[in-house]
Structures are given as C-alpha cells and as structure tokens.
Amino acid sequence: MSSAEEIAKAAKAAFEASQLIPSEERIVALHAIKRELEARKDEILTANKEDLQAAQVEVDAGRMSESLLKRLDLGKDDKWCSMLQGILDVATLPDPTGKVNYASELDDGLELYRVSCPIGVLLVIFEARPEVVVNIATLAIKSGNAAILKGGKESNRTTVLLANAISSGLAQTNLPPTYIQTIQTRAEVSSLLALDQYIDLVIPRGSNALVKNIQNNTRIPVMGHADGLCSVFLDESADIEKAVRVVVDSKVNYPSACNSAETLIVHESLLSTLWPVVAKALIAENVKLLCDERTLSHLNNTLDAEKLKSHVEPSAPESYSTEHLSLTLSVVSLPSLSSAIQWINSHSSHHTDSIVTESEANATTFCQGVDSAGVFVNASTRFADGFRYGFGTEVGISTGRIHARGPVGLEGLVTYKYKMRSKAKVGHTVGEFGTDGKQFKHKTIEATSVPF
Template structure:
C-alpha cells in the first residue's frame, strides 16, 4: 500500500469517527485493553528482541542510555500501567459534541460552537513503545484517526502493539463502526517524509522526541505541529524558601526520572542563600542522589569551601544552561533576586515547566506571572507536568505552543470546534441599517437544539 493510500484511509476513518458515540468509543477501548492483556506474551517477546538489539547499540555508543531506559515495557508494573491507562481514558468524559457558545442571532436563527475532532493525527516518537497505546486510545476517545511512527529502536514492539490494536478494532461487533484503519503505523523515514507533504489528509503532527526530531518536523511540513523541542526546566530557590521543601523538590525534580522532559536541568539560587547552610543542604542532597552539579563561579566557590571532599562539583559553561542533560547532571547558577531568575529562565528555558521554592506569596506570584512557560509551579516538583498527573488519563505530548493547546496535552488538545447555524431561510441581505437587527442573545443550555 502506498503512503498516500494509507493517509487517505486514515482520512476516511476520521470521517466515520465523527459520528461515533461515546459508548462505542469506550467499547473499542475496553476491547483494546482486553486484547493487549491476552497478547501480553507476544508483546513482551517483541520488546525483548528490541532491547537485545538496543543493548548492542548502547555498547557501540550509537544509542543513549536514557533512550534505552525508555524502551523497556517488561520490567516492574509498566505493562499494568499501560493497561490501567486505557481504563483511565475510557472513564474520561467525551471531549466532542460539547457546546462552548450558543447565540440566538435572530428569532429563527441560532448559532452554536461545538467541539469536534481534529481529524487525522500523525504522531512521531522515539523509544517509549507505550506511546503507541496511549496515543491510539486518546485519538479514538477524541474521535481522531492516527498514524504512528516510532523510533527504529522499538520497531518490533511498536509493530506488535499496533497490530494488536488493529486486531482489537477488527473484532468489534458490526454495530460499532470504528474501522481498524483508525490506527495505522509506518516504519521508515521515507514514509514520514511523504506524510509530511500530505497536508490534504493529515491535520496535525505530534512529535515526541529529541530537539533535532521536533525541529526537523517543524521545518519540513505545512501541517500544524503540536509539541516541544526541549525540556529545559528550572527550579529557583528563593531567599524566603523552606529548606526542607527545597531539598525534597530539587532532588525529586532532578532524579525521579532524569530522562523525562519535565526533569529539572537548571537550579537557580538566590544569592542570600550562600550566607547560610540552606544552599549547601540542597546541594548535599543532590550529591547524595549521585547528581553532578555544574556550577557558576559563585556557587562553585561556595560549595568547594563547604563540601571540599565532593567529586560531584564542576565549573559550568554557558552552554550548560541551554542543555537538556537527561541524566544525573544539573546546571547551577546564583542570581541576585527573583527578577534575575525570571530573566534567566525566559532567556535560557524552553517554555516547558519551571518552579519556585518560596514561602513569600508575592514573590511566587511575580515568578508565576512573569515566567513564560506552559507550567509555572510554586513549591512543587516540575515532574508534575504530566497528563496522567494532571488527571488527563494520559497525554499525547507536551506543547510549548501558544496556540490551540499548551502544556501536557490530553483529550482537550485533540479537539477543535466548528460553528453550526440553524436557520429558517435567513439571508444576510435582510440585515443592516434600516433593516432587521441582530439579537445576539445567549441561549440557555436548557434551550439548546443541536
């Protein structure tokens, strides 16, 4: 099958999905969960094959350790988490067919703005095979068709998961019109290059991966792109912070999952904290968690004096404050005040998520108002920037865009809206000076007729 035919099939599937009920969507999702559980052994075998090949690439220095960690879905409760994620999405409200505006334009002319699916999504991601399930289920719940392209390091797992999902859709009863072509997968870079040209079929691209991947997609398509290139998140320790909170949050933000895009990469420190042991306590906690601190001159001099035996202190360079380390490394910089912290974040950050640690409400408000990011936090870890933690069930990705959707994107980011007008032979020529006048009265929900 040609890529154009595949995209056309996705478009036709998206049209069918426009009229599917929430009950039919949930039936499909629960069937997907059931078949995933039944085919667990097949999925694990495919994942083990990918991991064996990837391990060789890591040894050769051709694949990063962080990407390898994201590949594994066999260990711990990761697979169970994938299955529970499907149930969570099923329990979410249907984001489509919601009235967001209702206006009586005239006595016999009503206008409604109603949420509808975007249409066809193209999702490109690296490692993380669970994305196949998460995105497919979010797409179906929001009434969208999806074309998936995963990284070559997870080829066998991705193909198996997509095949299982298609088999589940194909096994739905005849009363459920969701076609198996609502979820499709492609495998090569050439396929992606071709799809990026098919803006007449594909409505939105959602890249999840490295800076280079996102930049390449943004520069090579006319299709709208929802996503973010980097996750350079900062934690600012204010002079009025609580040292216990600061220590817990800094360690969690950096080490809870260093390979995630919401992990902290920069620690900003108010200069007054060098006059006490506040900063030293936070630094020691990070060092105890095996974090290397790349410090500017002021923080390095302070810590070398306070922690002379540590081998986790290094001088920073300017590039460190623009770097997404995705590892047990954090760049440290001393700032004069919250204003300088905000300035640094807006100059060096990626508009993802940034946090302030302070007990001063006015300072926190200043920070959260002026930092230009999708998420601005007060006394909490940047690791909360996640669709599951936000209660979205799962997320398509994180967007640093300023249009359509921003931050962790769940179901609400996969719908747009259309206007429906219900008239009775009305024509524009009947209205104007000396003619009929528009009413523009709001319609109460109890009087909706859609």
Template structure:
C-alpha cells in the same frame, strides 16, 4: 501497514484509508468509542507477554547498538509500565466526550440559532523516538476524540510498536470502530513521506530530541504541535523552606531524568546559598547526580565548572547546572532567557514572590512549591497526552483530549436571509445565550 518500506503511492493509500475510517469514527456515539477503548485495554492485557517480550528484544538490540542512556530509559516497557499504560486507556474512557460538546449556544434572532460544537481534527501523524508506551496513550486519545492516527515509531522500538499496534487493531476489530483508524509505519523513508501527506494528515505531533523535532518542523507544510526543548528550571527563593526545597529538587531531577519535565538548571538565591547548597549537593549526589556550578556556587561547594552552554542544554540525564542569583527578578530573567517555555518552578514561603514568579515566567507550566515532574497529561487528569506544546497559541502544555478537537459553527434558521440585518433600518440581533 507494518514491516517493510512503503512507496509514496501506498502511503497515500494508507492516508486515504485512515481518513475514511476516521470519518466513520467521528460520527459514532461516545458509548461506541468507549467500548472500543475497553476492547483495546483487554487486547493489550491478553497480549502482554508478547508485548513485553518484543520490548525486551528491542532493549537488548538497543544496548548492543549503544543507545543513549536517556533513550534507553524511555524505550523500556516492562510489565509494570505496560499495566500503567493500560490503566491509562481505561482512564481516557472515563473522560467527558469532547465530540459534539456544545460550548456556545446563542439565539441570533427568533428561529435563527447558532451553536459552536466540538469535532475531531481528522488524522494525526505522530512521530516519536524510543517511547513505545506513547503508542498506547496516543491511540486511546485518538479513538476517544474521533481521530485517526498514523504512528511512526523509532527504529529502536520497532518490535514493541508492532506488538502494541497489532493488539490495538485486534481489539478494535471486535467493535464498531474500523481498525484502520490506527496505522503504524516502521521505516526511516516513511517519516519523510508522512511529512508530505498534506490533504490526508491534519496535524503532525513529533516526540523526541531537540534536533528531531526541529527536523520535523522544517520539513513539512502540515501544522506541527510539539516542543523542541525541555529546559526546565527550579528556583529556590530566599524565603524557601529548605527541607521542602531539597525534596523537590531531588524529585524534579532524579525521579525520571530523561523526561522533558525534569529540571536541567537549579537557581539558588545568594542570601541562602551557604545553607542551601551543601544540603542540595549532598542530597543530589546521593542520587548520583553530577553537579556543575558557576564560580560563586563552586566557592561554596566544589564541583565541575558550568559554562554558558550549560544554561541552554537539555541533559536528559543525571546532570544538573547550578547558578546563584541575587534576586527574584534575576531568576525570572534567566529563566525567560534560557528556558524552553516548558515548565519552571519556584520554592518559597513568600506569597508575593510566588505570585510574581507565576505571573512573569513565560512557560506553559509555572509551579509553586512542587516538582516540575507534575507537568504531565495523566497527572493533570487528562487521561493521557499526545505530547507537550510550548507554543504561545493553544493548545499549550500537556495536550490531551481537548487539544485533539476543534469546533465548527452550526447555524440553523427558518429561511432567514442577511439583507434585513444590514443598512440604515437594519433589524437588530437578539444575541441571547441559551
């Protein structure tokens, strides 16, 4: 349903239709789901002028309304970005089919065979701010994994989301997949209603600001997958290659500053501070980055003063906090205190220091000698991602196809009963993996 406010009753009806369509999708062969993805890609290509025009109208309205710079960067969906999203749909089609995949096949006894088989979660509820390209990523992953999805975009992206979903549903209508597997909600009232759809929605995935994700987590009984903060760190070790460190720092901060995997804090070992800080400051400032440093940093390179609040702030902008540390251990302690368990990186030529960092930093992604911007489902080869989870329990990190399927145990026997396998003279199990 698109356009107008939705009553609780009609939203329940949407939930019912999506769940029923998802059940039919789940039993289709992988070839049919891949054909549906190709139909989606072709429909998006055909509707590209309409989609980009709708996005231009959204961007114009957003500017007039004073939308924050980081959100505006996420909102923009030009022809190049749309083409990349469409390529992502086709990449998802090429991925191995997770539905029906057998990851355990065990003979418990003669004629009694156990299998653990991948199956869809059911219906996803995905709520996001200012990221219309998320519609394409999420819808394609949902179809490939056999799930239905109810999308709720931000008000600033309504025109874009409507144009995208209209094209996606038109593509699905030409295949064996019911278009009702992809739904779009458009009003603020529907957000709260979606969070109350227990029994119809199996997983909520919020994508947006810290406060937005926390709101979702606090207002639903449905399981939530996501992360509230993206406070990522880059630590430049005493044994760092400085040319490499400068390039990585600039990329991790400026390549897409509003992304959740952009760094917000730079830690520099005090032993190399006199050499490293001037190089870093010059390179970062050439990219219009505003620097904030602790007292020791400012004694070497003048800049704004950093406060304790800076260490726990996700700027999502061209602002970077810098702190000197006297040891690898101090860097790790700082990250584990202030980090959001998203992605953190070390630059060093010392393999022992790198291994210690990789082992001891508590984050979904821990990198050595590369930019934090690689923390992304597409770059990991997942085709796309529905979001990033910083939870300890899986799925963790960028969540692609594998995070959208669960499994069931299927046991097939020949009239077997449990009684002979219990008691003093219990018959032993074979437990033989096939």
C-alpha cells in the same frame, strides 16, 4: 505494502466515516483493545526484551544513550500495568466532543452554536517509548481522531505487536479498521509530511533534532516541544526542607524525562546557608553539579575534597542550554526574583519551571512573569504530566502558545465548528439585516449540547 499516500487517504476516509458512528462505540473500542493487549502480554513483552537486547548493543557501541534505552523498557516499573490502566482512565473521561462553549440567538428562530469536534487525522512520530503507541491510539479514539503512528526503529518489534493488538480490537467494533495505522520507515514519514490535504496535525515526541526536522519539513501544523529545559528557583525565603525535597525530586525522580529539572537557580542570599544543604542532598543521590563561579566557591568550604572532585565541576555557557537527561544539574546564582525570571525566559524551553518560596507575592510574580507552559510553586517539575493532571494519559507536551499548551490530553485533541439553524418557516437570509432592516439580538442561549 501501501504507499504513504494510500495510508493517508485511508486515514482521512476512516476519520470521515467515524463521524457518523455514535461516540459510545469509541469506548467499546478502548475496552476491546485493552482485552487484546492483555491476551498478548507475554508475546509483546518477549518482543520488548529483544528490542532491549538490540538497544543495549547500540548503547555499548556508543550509538545510543542510556536515557533512550531506559525509555524503551515496557516491563519496568509497572509500565505495562500503567499503560493498560491509562486506557481505562481515558475510557471513563467525559467525551470531549459535542460540547457547546458558545451559544447565541441571533434572531427569533436563528440559533448559533460553537461546538467541540475532533481535529481530524493525526500523524504522531515518537522515539523509544513503545507504550506511546497505546497511549496515543487511546486518546485519538476517545477524541474522535484518526491517527497514523511512527515509533523509533529501536522499538519496532514491540510497536508492531502493540499495533496488531490495536487493530484486532478495532476489528471488533464498527469503527473503520484503518482508524489507527502504524508506519515503520523514515521514508514514509517524509512522504506523509507533504500530504497536508489528508493530515491535519503532526505531533512529534522525541529529541530536539526530531522536532526541529519535522517543523522545518512540513506545511502541516506541528504541536510539540523540542527540549525540556526545566528550572527550579530557590527564592530568598525558601524553606530548607521544601527546597531539598523539591529540587531532589525534580532532578532524581526520572532524570531522562523532559519534565526533570536541568537548571537550579539559587538566590545569592542563600549561598552560604541553604545552597550547601541542597548540594549535599543532590550529591548524596549521585547528581553531578555544574556550578557557576559563586555557587562553586561556596561549596569549596563545605564539601570534602573527594566529593568536590567526583561530583562538582565549573559550568560552561552551554551548560544552561543543555538538556542533560541524566543525573547532571547546572547551577547558577542570581541576585533577585526579577533576574531569575529573566534568566528562565531567555534560557528555558518554556516547558515547566518551579519556585521554592514562602512569599505569596513572589510566588504570584514568578507565575505571572515566567513564560512557560507550566509554572509551579513549591512543587516538583515532575508533576508536569498528563496522567498526574488527570488527563488519563497524554499525547505529548506542547510549549506552543496556540490551541494546546502543556500536557496535551483529550481537550487538546479537539477543535470546534460553528453550527447554525433557522427555525423560521422561510429560513433566514443576510439581506434581512442591516441599517434599514432587522438588528441582531445576540442573546445568550444556555446550552450544554446542540439540539440538532
């Protein structure tokens, strides 16, 4: 078995070699990988069932959450078909590399271009969802990055077979066979996190504990998010039908997702009107409500005692900093839009937050004031997703403020380099310019690609 350093060195060498291979070969690789996955479907799904059976034992013993178990199932809800379609979607997207986003003529015959290029070697660490192996490998290949992938131990059987299919697909192309590699142990992860001379970016996908541990144990830049503490705010002008639809979907559609709502903020003017209607709709979907004193008191007169006892509890301060990942929703009442914005900025994880409102002014204020990667108006927080944004798939969600933010697709996996060319017979030197010499032209060049 290769050591972590050998894996990292191989990834770096594969990345460097791939930069001299035409980008069209990446598309060839994606189609080859899809064919290999299709050919191995039965074998992979059988392994996935074995992973699920082992995980169920852990859930029954209280060592694993139900939400983690649900994320593990590759055969549920057309997840397999969506995974394969994601490969095709990414394959057809425009190449994110080689794009010119700045071009200038500094002097006669001296041209400067800023052009997009891959980041390098990605180390991606994730939990539970085995399809992430394919999603990230697809994005890495299309964007010209090499990748080392580490899935959770709970999906080992599945991810090994998915990785084998990817390797077989790559072997049918001119891309290096070590372009995409997988590792299995935490010890390998710990070793790789120290190899900043080979690895350029770490992307963790998983629990708060996972992300924080990685951030605290590496010098390599980390792109990701720790929590998905998303909120929906019912503004005083909120429409009843929109409110019910948006709140219920944000919580119920997929409760264990990082973009599901964990907090509902109700404008105090709605406590006796809209709030009970929304509460009944949530309870009808078996949602447990953790309510502050004011929202709770207004349910005492509108819900029967049985529903109050089974689905409503007083909230605690920690309710509003907890990622429930289940059919549990924290509820709080606030007096104004400004107080709601302040609440979100101090309590949320800056992932995605939504306002339900009929006021254009309030919608604008909310979107400007809330400091999150996604700010929505009259739309479910569940829309915060790379596939739904049209990215084909996503490598993860970033709540940082540098480089990439929100769902990270192809555009988030490239950086840029500056290319300069002198067409002068004797070249160009800096000494020619200055107070007593030439002055820079800095004339914009209209260009979509670099001519060299």
